[in-house]
Each structure stands twice: as C-alpha cells, then as structure tokens.
Amino acid sequence: MENKIKKATREAYGEALVEMGAEFPNLVVMDADLSGSTKTSMFKKAYPDRFFNMGIAEANLYGAAAGLAVSGKIVCASTFAMFATGRAFEIIRNSIGYTHANVKVCATHAGITVGEDGASHQTFEDLALMRTIPGMTVVNPCDSVSAKALLHKVVEMDGPCYVRLGRAAVENLYEEGYEFELGKANVLREGNDVAIIATGLMVQDAMAAAEKLADEGIQARVIDMHTIKPLDEDIIIKAAQETKAIVTAEEHSVIGGLGSAVAEVVTKHAPTRIEMVGQKDTFGESGKPDELREKYGMTANDIYMAVKTVL
Amino acid sequence: MTIQELEQMASKIRVDIIKEVYHAGSGHPGGSLSAADVVTALYFEEMNIDPENPKMEGRDKFVLSKGHVAPLQYAALAERGFFPVEDLWTLRKLGSKLQGHPNMHYVPGVEMSTGSLGQGISTCVGMALANKMDKKPGRVFALLGDGELQEGLVWEAAMAAGHYHLDNLVAIVDWNGLQIDGKNEEVMTVTPIAAKFESFGWDSLIIDGHNMLEVVNALKATREAEGKPLVIIAKTHKGHGVSIMEDQAGWHGKAPDEETAKAAVEELGGVWNNGK
Numbered sequence: 001m002e003n004k005i006k007k008a009t010r011e012a013y014g015e016a017l018v019e020m021g022a023e024f025p026n027l028v029v030m031d032a033d034l035s036g037s038t039k040t041s042m043f044k045k046a047y048p049d050r051f052f053n054m055g056i057a058e059a060n061l062y063g064a065a066a067g068l069a070v071s072g073k074i075v076c077a078s079t080f081a082m083f084a085t086g087r088a089f090e091i092i093r094n095s096i097g098y099t100h101a102n103v104k105v106c107a108t109h110a111g112i113t114v115g116e117d118g119a120s121h122q123t124f125e126d127l128a129l130m131r132t133i134p135g136m137t138v139v140n141p142c143d144s145v146s147a148k149a150l151l152h153k154v155v156e157m158d159g160p161c162y163v164r165l166g167r168a169a170v171e172n173l174y175e176e177g178y179e180f181e182l183g184k185a186n187v188l189r190e191g192n193d194v195a196i197i198a199t200g201l202m203v204q205d206a207m208a209a210a211e212k213l214a215d216e217g218i219q220a221r222v223i224d225m226h227t228i229k230p231l232d233e234d235i236i237i238k239a240a241q242e243t244k245a246i247v248t249a250e251e252h253s254v255i256g257g258l259g260s261a262v263a264e265v266v267t268k269h270a271p272t273r274i275e276m277v278g279q280k281d282t283f284g285e286s287g288k289p290d291e292l293r294e295k296y297g298m299t300a301n302d303i304y305m306a307v308k309t310v311l
Numbered sequence: 312m313t314i315q316e317l318e319q320m321a322s323k324i325r326v327d328i329i330k331e332v333y334h335a336g337s338g339h340p341g342g343s344l345s346a347a348d349v350v351t352a353l354y355f356e357e358m359n360i361d362p363e364n365p366k367m368e369g370r371d372k373f374v375l376s377k378g379h380v381a382p383l384q385y386a387a388l389a390e391r392g393f394f395p396v397e398d399l400w401t402l403r404k405l406g407s408k409l410q411g412h413p414n415m416h417y418v419p420g421v422e423m424s425t426g427s428l429g430q431g432i433s434t435c436v437g438m439a440l441a442n443k444m445d446k447k448p449g450r451v452f453a454l455l456g457d458g459e460l461q462e463g464l465v466w467e468a469a470m471a472a473g474h475y476h477l478d479n480l481v482a483i484v485d486w487n488g489l490q491i492d493g494k495n496e497e498v499m500t501v502t503p504i505a506a507k508f509e510s511f512g513w514d515s516l517i518i519d520g521h522n523m524l525e526v527v528n529a530l531k532a533t534r535e536a537e538g539k540p541l542v543i544i545a546k547t548h549k550g551h552g553v554s555i556m557e558d559q560a561g562w563h564g565k566a567p568d569e570e571t572a573k574a575a576v577e578e579l580g581g582v583w584n585n586g587k
Contacts, residue, residue: 028444052440055474060433060467067437070415070423071445075437091464094427095434099415 005144006169010108011203012144013165014039016151017076021047024155028068030077031062037167038108039076059086062103066095069102074155077103081110081164082123095114096160097133105130106155106163111251112279112296113168113201116284124279127199128256129231130162137182138229140164140250140258142203144176146226153182154183164200166251168289171204173224187231191219194307195239195246199225199258200276202249208300213307220307225258233265240270245310247275249303250292254278275306312355314523320390321523323350325552326581327386327399333572333586335403338411339564343383345547347486348521349530353452354387357530365419369447372422372438376431376487377456378412384421385409394419400587402562404533428461431455432482439480439540450533452481458490460501466511469540473512478536479569482508485520487549489560508542520545529539537565552579 020027021043030052035041044051054061058079078084084107085092096103107126116123129178131138139154139161141147147165154161173188180186188203189210198206203224210220221243222234239246246266259276261269266272279296293299325347332338350373354360359372362537375384382402389396394408401407422438425431437451442449459465472480484504491566492498505515507531516532518525531542549563550556553575567575573583 049444052475054471055467057467057470059429059464060436060471062441063430063464063468064437065470066430067423067434067439068441069437070434071320071438071441073441073444090427091430091433094424094428100426 001213005172007144007172008167009141009144009147009165010039010167010170011149013056013106013108013151014042016025016148017043020152020155021050024074026073027155028052028073028075030061030065030075032058032079032083033124034079040078051205058083059091062088062091062105066099066101070099074079075103076106078106078108080121081107081126082157084124085126085129093133097136098191100114100135100159101245102158102160104161104163106165107168108165110164111166112292112298113166113251113289115289115292119283122284123301124253124254126164127228127252127258129270130190131261132215135159137227139182139227140200141226142200142224143170143174144170145172145176146180148278149178149180150182150226153180157182161223167203168201170201173204173207175309180226183227183230183232185226185235186224187221188224189220189222191221193219194311195221195243195304196249196307197225197236197239197246197258197262198249199228200228202251202298204302206249206303209307212300212304218307218311228258228261229266236262236265237269240266240272247277247303247306247310249277251298252278255281272275273310277302277306313341314527316333317355317527320355322552324351324383324386324390325579326576327390328382329553329567329572329575329579330586331382331386331399331402331567334400336566338382338566339379340382340567341489341549341556341559342485342487344553344556345487346380346550347383348422348523348526349483349485349545350383350387350454351444352523352526352530354391354566356527358452359449363470364511365393369449371450371452373436373452374423374431375413375425376453377459378425378431378576380396381409381411381413385418387422388418390578394418399564409505411505420432428456428459429464433468435480436471436477439472439477440475442479443477450479450481452483455483456557457484457486457488457495457501460504461499462482469508469511469513476538477540478538480540481533482540482542484542484544485547486544488545489558489563491560491563493560497538504544505542512539514535514539515544516539516541517544517546520547521551529550554578
C-alpha cells in the first residue's frame with residue numbers, strides 16, 4: 001500500500017466535473033462561496049456560463065438548484081457537508097427530495113478530517129439526514145478513482161443524490177477502469193472470520209486493519225459500501241451469514257449512518273453481532289486530521305480493536 | 312378577456328375556493344380570496360400558457376410560493392381548463408391529486424411543489440436563470456404572502472435575483488397585512504416592502520390588488536422589465552369578497568360550515584348547488 005497514490009475525493013470531483021461538462025451540455029454547477037475548496041472552481045474555469053456562485057446562502061443555493069433542475073438542467077450544487085445537509089436540510093427535503101429534482105448535492109469537507117476548523121465544521125450527521133429522505137441516493141466514495149467513476153454514474157442517473165466528499169487525501173484502493181454500480185458494494189478482500197463493512201475514507205483503514213488481522217490468522221472480508229442508499233442488502237446478509245461478526249467503519253456518527261443502516265438489515269434478515277467504529281455521540285474539536293482520527297476512535301487500529309472485541 | 316370578464320372569472324374562482332375548502336373541511340380560504348384577482352389576471356390574461364400542452368416550450372411559469380393557498384391555484388387551473396372543475400371537490404382527500412399544498416407531479420399546470428414558505432421564490436430564481444441560459448422567452452411569476460417575507464430564504468433569493476439581473480422574474484406580494492397569529496406588525500414587521508426589494512436591486516410597483524384594471528396593467532408592465540426583477544406589491548384584504556371573512560386573521564386556515572359556505576357563495580353571486 002506504500003505505493004498508492006493519495007488524492008482527496010474533492011479533487012476527483014473537480015476533475016470529474018470538467019470531464020462531464022463536455023459530455024453533458026445541460027450540466028450546471030453551483031456553489032456558495034467555497035468553489036476553491038470544493039473544487040467547483042475547476043468547472044467554473046472551463047464552463048463559466050454554466051457556473052453560478054450563489055454567495056454564502058446555502059438555503060437559496062439548493063432552492064435555486066431545484067428550479068434549474070426542474071427546468072431541465074442536471075445540477076451539481078456544492079458547499080461544505082455541514083452547511084449543505086444541516087443548514088439547507090429542509091430545502092433539500094422539500095424542494096429537491098419531494099420533487100425528485102435532478103440535483104446532486106455534492107458536499108465536501110465531511111467528517112472529522114476537516115481538522116483545524118473544528119467542531120462547527122465537522123459534520124457527522126449528514127449521511128443520517130440524507131438517507132431518511134425518500135428517493136435520495138446517498139454515495140460516499142472511498143478514494144479518488146471511485147469518486148470519479150461514481151460521480152459519472154450519479155450524473156447519468158435521473159433524480160436527487162447526495163455525494164459525500166472529503167478534504168483529506170486518501171489512498172487509491174481501486175485501479176482506473178474498475179466498473180462501479182450504484183447500490184452494489186464491492187468486496188475488496190475476501191475472508192470468512194469477520195466482515196468489515198466500511199465507507200468513505202475508512203475503507204483504507206479497513207484494509208490496513210485486515211492486513212494486521214491476517215498476520216494473526218484472522219481473515220477479514222472487507223466491503224466498500226460506497227452507496228449508503230439504496231443499500232446493498234444482499235452483500236450485508238451474505239456477510240452476516242458467512243462470517244462470525246460484522247464491524248462497520250465510517251467517518252460519521254455511529255447514530256444513523258452506515259452502522260445503523262447495516263444493523264437495520266442484519267437485525268431483520270440475519271441477526272449477528274455488530275461493532276460500530278465511528279464518531280461517538282460527541283462533537284469534535286480543532287486538530288490535525290490524523291490526531292483527531294486517533295482521539296475520536298476512527299483509525300485502522302480502532303477497527304482492529306473492534307474486530308478483537310467482536311470475535 | 313375584458314376587465315369585466317376577468318372580474319366575473321375572479322368571482323367564479325372565489326366561489327370555487329369556498330366550495331373546495333367546505334368539502335375538504337380544512338384549508339386556507341383567507342389568503343386564497345385575497346390573491347384571487349391577481350391570480351385570475353395571470354392565468355386568464357397575462358401568462359402565455361396552454362392547458363392542452365401544460366409543458367409548452369417557452370411558456371410563462373407561475374409558482375405558488377405561498378403554497379397554502381392551493382385552493383386558489385387549483386380553482387384557477389381548473390377554470391382555465393387544465394383539469395375538470397369537479398376534481399376541485401376532492402381537495403385534501405386521501406388519494407386526490409389536489410394535496411393540501413401543490414404537488415407538481417400530480418397536478419397539470421403546477422410548475423413546482425410548494426408549501427414550505429420561502430422555497431417557491433428560491434426555486435423561481437433557478438427557473439429564471441435556466442430561461443436566461445436557454446434564451447427562452449418565458450417569465451417566472453411567484454406569488455408570496457406578506458407573512459412569508461419573514462422567511463430569511465426570501466431575501467437570499469431576492470439578493471440572488473438582483474445580482475443576476477433576473478428581469479424575467481416577477482414576485483407578487485399578496486399584502487393583506489394578516490398572518491396566522493394576527494397582524495404582520497404585531498407578529499413581525501415586514502414593511503417597508505418596496506424599499507427592501509429595491510435595496511436588493513429590484514424594481515417595485517404598489518397596486519390595489521382588487522382593482523382588476525390596475526392588476527392587469529401592472530402585470531402587463533412586467534413585459535417591459537429590463538435588467539432588474541420586479542416586485543408587485545398588491546394591497547389586498549384577507550377574505551376579500553366574503554364579508555364574514557374579510558380582514559379576519561381567524562379565516563387564514565379554517566373551513567366554513569355549510570351555512571357559512573352557502574351564504575359566502577351567494578354573497579359572491581354564485582349558486583350553492585349543494586356545494587358543487
């Protein structure tokens with residue numbers, strides 16, 4: 001894994017937007033004064049006539065996005081995940097979700113790896129909020145390769161999507177050209193002792209934890225759950241049936257996110273023991289991303305320890 | 312239509328509103344009645360629309376930002392021929408296309424699902440931007456309540472509309488002065504309305520919202536808009552046309568009983584006909 005390229009999923013987003021701008025003449029990109037950070041500035045440079053900065057007004061960002069979408073545009077509207085899903089939740093719910101508008105809420109700087117900005121900017125609630133909206137597809141890519149590929153799928157499909165993107169650079173776990181399907185999770189490593197179901201940047205940590213476990217003779221299956229909704233229930237049920245226990249890993253609250261979604265499936269179809277790695281019921285703070293991941297229990301070692309607990 | 316014909320249609324629409332809300336047993340008659348003249352003038356005179364082809368390219372669009380006065384929009388659409396008038400008596404019933412607040416996927420002619428205040432005008436900013444991008448001639452009309460102006464989102468949208476010079480966007484404020492808890496100035500002052508919009512880069516017109524000639528002329532003036540969005544502030548009376556409801560905040564969201572409904576319909580010059 002030492003040779004893996006490291007790139008933030010938001011970088012992949014900016015690149016994907018420029019690629020897709022040529023392919024989709026009705027693609028419109030919007031931002032709320034964070035285009036340099038969210039990387040929508042790359043699209044703005046390439047297609048200035050199809051970019052709208054709505055200023056520091058997230059509610060109107062998503063309301064106007066809905067208006068453009070019902071007028072036939074494909075809209076990718078970006079800001080930080082905290083303000084997209086928190087500030088504008090009800091606009092996304094009513095003007096985008098209820099209308100099933102073709103708006104892609106592509107939100108960056110999710111989770112604890114926002115780092116130094118601190119608790120006000122670190123959202124752990126976004127996946128929980130977005131997956132409760134009927135008809136909303138929820139995507140959380142783990143690396144830049146999957147981010148780019150999944151963003152193409154998101155723009156190709158009709159209807160609202162939430163795409164969670166990160167600030168921090170992450171290892172590339174996929175080879176270019178890998179075929180992704182929304183709603184179909186990928187098994188990145190086979191194993192029948194335990195299943196680690198991870199999403200977003202925690203997938204790289206799941207892989208690292210699996211290697212450490214393998215050294216001790218424990219074979220962990222690692223699943224990249226890049227789509228939180230619709231959830232790949234089959235792969236979860238299979239994991240529950242074929243392994244002794246499940247560990248979920250996410251850079252998100254353990255309340256309402258991937259862990260909860262997996263538990264909802266498992267309790268109904270194949271009850272098994274689950275340990276959840278994620279942000280506990282607490283706010284974050286300022287610090288370096290890696291320091292914060294360690295302090296708040298979202299590292300490869302936390303996944304390793306969770307496996308030890310559950311087995 | 313002549314002014315007199317428009318006035319007659321407005322009365323017919325008011326009768327429909329009373330009957331709709333009577334059958335539903337709930338709903339919002341007060342603000343439906345206050346904005347009935349403006350909405351009649353839009354649907355029967357000013358807007359370029361086609362009931363046979365609700366998705367006609369380049370059409371004008373109307374968004375009911377004050378989505379709770381759905382009975383008014385439904386009555387106007389039905390009378391204009393978008394769907395049968397009999398459907399109006401299904402308002403708010405289980406399985407009806409006529410939801411308590413409008414749903415764009417159920418009702419032909421409804422351009423945007425609304426109900427949560429402030430969101431309609433915000434989506435209109437996107438629609439107007441799209442028409443500009445595509446060089447489409449259609450204008451976008453949003454009807455707002457005066458109480459709705461208390462929503463911060465209205466001013467985010469107003470700022471963006473001014474910034475992007477959306478002269479194809481018209482906001483109409485139904486200024487009846489009343490909201491659920493009482494008078495605007497007692498709940499939360501919204502005046503001066505024109506000065507607020509103007510400071511965000513809009514042009515403004517203040518009219519008597521029950522004078523059909525003034526209403527028609529104001530809407531006609533929107534064709535000449537250049538470089539700025541326009542707000543038409545229509546001074547109205549809540550419950551206009553039905554004396555028991557006029558200027559009464561209590562009739563914001565309450566259905567009349569049969570006796571009251573029948574008297575209201577007759578006062579408006581309509582025929583009760585068992586409420587149909």
